[in-house]
Amino acid sequence: MPNMMKLRVFCALLACRAARLGLRLLGRGGTDFPGRVALKLCPNLLGILAKNVTTVIVTGTNGKTTTSRMIEQALADSGISYFANKSGANLLSGVTAEFAMHSTLFGRCRYDYALIESDEAAFKAISRFVDAKAIVLTNVFRDQLDRYGEVTHTLDNLRIGVENSPNAVLCINADDSLCASLADEVSNEICFYGVNVPVYAARVQEVSDAPYCIRCKHEYTYDYVTYGHLGGYRCPNCGYSRPSPKVAVCEVSRSDAESSQLRFRLPDGKELDALVNLPGGYNIYNACACMAAGQVLGLNPEVTALSLSRFECGFGRMEQFEIAGKKLRMILIKNPAGCNQVLNFLRNTNTNVLFTACLNDRAQDGTDVSWIWDVDFEQLTEMGDRLTAVYVSGVRADDMALRFKYADIPVEKIHVFRDNKSLIDAILAQNEPAYIMPTYTAMLNLRNYLSKTYGFKQFWE
Amino acid sequence: MELRICHLYPDVLNLYGDRGNVMCLQHRLRWRGMEATVTGVSVGQPLKADDFDLFFIGGGQDFEQEVLLEDLAGGKADEIRAAVEDGKTFLAICGGYQMLGSYYKTWDGQQCDFIGALDLYTEGEQERLIGNFMFSCPELNGLNVVGFENHSGRTYLGSGVKPLGTILYGGGNNGRDKTEGARYRNVFATYSHGCLLPKNPELADLILKNALERRYGTVSLESLDDVLERNAHDSMERRLKQA
Incomplete structure (x- = not known):
């Protein structure tokens, strides 16, 4: 870095810490404001800080935080040096602040890995600065339409973010017809994950957020539905259908008020039992996303499976x-x-x-x-x-x-x-x-x- | 007494909680000991307007619009136009409201022809009108209607159509002429999500009365315990007045 740039990074990092310390002294947990201060002083700060860090990004509508906490446990249990944006600061400013707080004042990150939960709309901005190694796409659902717009708009944002990340391996939810459709539009290596069996004994009446084929607008038929528009979909008109997942949950033997017991099928055909220490069918998806990320990062699947039984859930x-x-x-x-x-x-x-x-x-x-x-x-x-x-x-x-x-x-x-x-x-x-x-x-x-x-x-x- | 409610395209025009309006209409009939059947009629299913007293059309995503327009052109548009002229009661919201008009012109000049049951048209603008809003409604004896609007289309009413109300807070039809929604024969149309009817029970009852009277002659509706309804309405009205 030229000296002027070094000075700029130094000032931005110092200002970011000072702002954060100030907020803490006031008893507030602000994570966004310090990042905004830093970005003002050095707009490319995130790019500089993330340069030599192996980064995993988790994004999508639902399940980002829980999936991140599962992956975090797997990283910790694998003995990897990492930091994560745990406080829920998942916009460009918050992510920048997290990198800043985990770097030296000279802009060198103190950890080998960064695990970043990214807001699905902010992903396209964050990905401009971060060359992620792996990107986990959880799902796309209607969410706060006043802010995110329609599901196709969210999907567009995810696509742009992926296009900014040509070196990333994508972990995509095969059961989500919206997310899975991204596979044809990008040239990244993809690891599909999915759940091959229903996850609830009884389900609510839900409106589907994606009843019509994303490619040809014909109505889908389903072999089975896990929840929402997720499941084994198939378009009878154009043939678009659920891709076969590399990492799959092939059996859910128990799912109660405390936890779920399930079995994974891994890319090499091996099967592996796991206990997920959070209840709810949707957490089975999060666990599957974590296992897929673990595969992409080269973690030992048995260690990852054990991590699922002992991770600490996100706030709320x-x-x-x-x-x-x-x-x-x-x-x-x-x-x-x-x-x-x-x-x-x-x-x-x-x-x-x-x-x-x-x-x-x-x-x-x-x-x-x-x-x-x-x-x-x-x-x-x-x-x-x-x-x-x-x-x-x-x-x-x-x-x-x-x-x-x-x-x-x-x-x-x-x-x-x-x-x-x-x-x-x-x-x-x-x-x-x-x-x-x-x-x-x-x-x-x-x-x-x-x-x-x-x-x-x-x-x- | 009973009303046969038709929910048009319930699986496609289902954004922003609009289905709550159908739930509201149905409940307010049942709470008065009346019958209410709700039938969903979607893409590919024929619509026989004679089978129904009240029609509900909600708002949807742009993605499915082509599917709808094709389906409407296959006969439903004619049925809807005839039913409107015949005095059937309609409640149409946001996208459903726009669809009853003549056309929608996008901000970059593409025109999409709609049902043409009401003399009004919509033009898209890039800036959306989003937020809690409120309008007065002359048919509700000075009561204000509260809701939430979220639309990029600006709707302009022709001479044969009256507005449903006058904007007090927010954008309304087009952000310019202070009108909100449309009234024509027994059609009620508005941009208001929120969900609209549950917290505006007088409007819900006005629509029900309208549909019941078309079928049974003069009807008077007994009043209901609307404490929770009033609380939801009044808290938003207070908030908007303080803003």
């Missing part, structure tokens, strides 16, 4: 809290597909359930709350007396309460809470297992309250 992703002997699970919701999967999960449990939804409509949540009407909350009524109550809170609590009324939940079971304290106190006063489903900013807000009140760790720790 089925995260479990124990307060005064009572267990709460917090499950982030952000779009119909993800929310429906949580309902699928709850429906397949067998205990009583106290259900809480916290709906905010800030920019990170999506300013349009219409999507709650696309979620099959009617499933909750089918749980009958097993559903003891429905609590709602958040900026749009009243919209949420109304949604539950129209889902035929008896209005006497619906309770609105205007602040965290009254909500958490009410939950703790009940004996039932509690599931709290907050949108993104509501999750941060609630987590912050739990951290301060009960001493759980903050999201940036």
